[in-house]
Amino acid sequence: MARALNKLSALAVKNAAPGKFSDGGGLWLYKREDGPGQWVLRYTLHSRRREMGLGSVQDVSLKDARAVADKWRAVVAKGLDPISERDRERRQAEKRLHLLEEVAKDAFESRKAELKNDGKSGRWFSPLEIHVLPKLGKRPVGDIDQIGIRDTLSPIWHSKAETARKALNRLAICMRHAAALGHEVDLQATEKARALLGQQRHKAENIPALPWAEVPAFYASLSDGTTTHLALRLLILTGVRSTPLRFLRLEQIEGDVWTIPGEQQKGRKDKTPDFRVPLVPEALALIEQAKAFTRGGYLFANVKKGVISDATMSRLMERRGMEARPHGFRSSLRDWIAETTNTSYEVAETTLGHIVGGKVERAYRRTDFLEQRRALLELWAYYVTK
Structure with missing residues (x-):
């Protein structure tokens, strides 16, 4: 079986003429006359033969195609259908992207380039991670409203005023990011929460200095x-x-x-x-x-x-x-x-x-x-x- 695998080379993939070429183990390269080649995994499950697309050769290298094929062959060995499993994984990923914690992480990743030290110090994300996500992180971002935000930040609104302010501002950015992703969100929720929380009593103090x-x-x-x-x-x-x-x-x-x-x-x-x-x-x-x-x-x-x-x-x-x-x-x-x-x-x-x-x-x-x-x-x- 080992000799039947890895028949192709990167050069052969690049120079392949139109046709179908086997790499072994059910992994095939389908090269069309009118476009780039496609990776296809052939497998048989419950006496039924199926074909699963793994992507274009322009996007997926031979090495990566082999790794993906290994993953789905292992799924077949368990008696599961790779196509159904892939669809399930996509639905779960889409569902996770609706949660505030996933939107917040995605918003943070998109802003790393403009943050000091690529955000490695954690100061941008930590107000969310410590004070917001433990309570609201598992909620769908569309369900985040001013009442939930108020109840989350009210314990620190006066005692840790600067941290609470940063957490609210970061949350507003996350809500705008969610809207850009196409989610239905209340973009005014953070400002409504600010009104409910009221004026902060705590005044920022300068860092003590030695005379x-x-x-x-x-x-x-x-x-x-x-x-x-x-x-x-x-x-x-x-x-x-x-x-x-x-x-x-x-x-x-x-x-x-x-x-x-x-x-x-x-x-x-x-x-x-x-x-x-x-x-x-x-x-x-x-x-x-x-x-x-x-x-x-x-x-x-x-x-x-x-x-x-x-x-x-x-x-x-x-x-x-x-x-x-x-x-x-x-x-x-x-x-x-x-x-x-x-x-x-x-x-x-x-x-x-x-x-x-x-x-x-x-x-x-x-x-x-x-x-x-x-x-x-x-x-x-x-x-x-x-």
């Missing part, structure tokens, strides 16, 4: 040379966000300039340009120390896999009884600039990677103030370390 006058003492305490201490020191000196720092790779550094890819910055990666960070001598020395821990190309690698988590640095500060968090060092730097230097607004904001000015203004301003930012960060490093 700039206390930064030198904290910097000096980070002295044991561990990955976490080195990462925090470099975070303080550069003023960058934690994500690009945690995912720092040596190939991003050329001389004394670190270029952060657009997709690692805050915002949509298709609209965010790369950002150059001047590295002062103290920062370069930290990078040299951190090279000893490099793994998988990452400078601040996790001991098990990937890079250190965002919580790793936060927990260090939490264990010390500090309210401030790593992201707050950006505020510490900005306050120091405002209170101790006469730096222009454009240079100060660009130092933090903020977009300054309108679209037209930015089109005419071609500089990123690299050398001015370098001089500023040298003063900051001197203050922090001396």
Whole structure:
């Protein structure tokens, strides 16, 4: 039987003249004169011979056709009809696409390209996954209404206001996605739910920051040379966000300039340009120390896999009884600039990677103030370390 299989080759399929050609095991190539070839599986079930189309040779390779034929031959061996089973699988798939959880996953997949790091951080999908899908995920998307949404989000509407807001906005996107798929949905359900939920009492709070006058003492305490201490020191000196720092790779550094890819910055990666960070001598020395821990190309690698988590640095500060968090060092730097230097607004904001000015203004301003930012960060490093 083994010798009867795999009679064809990819070249033979490509050059086949009109006719019918057996690959063995019931897999046939039907080549027509007026079009591309078709894959067909012949099988006999309950003394009845049937033929099942497996797709065009333009869409299905010889290798894939063999794999599909193996799958359906196994179905025949169980006494089941492959054509009926395929129809059943399609109906189940269509049914699943009507469920909110499947629509949500499909909506997420379609938006990955515009999300930072292709959505791998999970921040786009997690509000849905944690707070919406456990209650509404198994419902047909056409049955989702404002009452169900209200009852789902009301427990966190005030206590976790920002998360609830994101969950509601993501759900609205999913409803629009479902409508684009052709499902009957109430596109106003999320806005009606927002009206039922009412005004949120909770006010967003800024991430606690260490006063700039206390930064030198904290910097000096980070002295044991561990990955976490080195990462925090470099975070303080550069003023960058934690994500690009945690995912720092040596190939991003050329001389004394670190270029952060657009997709690692805050915002949509298709609209965010790369950002150059001047590295002062103290920062370069930290990078040299951190090279000893490099793994998988990452400078601040996790001991098990990937890079250190965002919580790793936060927990260090939490264990010390500090309210401030790593992201707050950006505020510490900005306050120091405002209170101790006469730096222009454009240079100060660009130092933090903020977009300054309108679209037209930015089109005419071609500089990123690299050398001015370098001089500023040298003063900051001197203050922090001396």
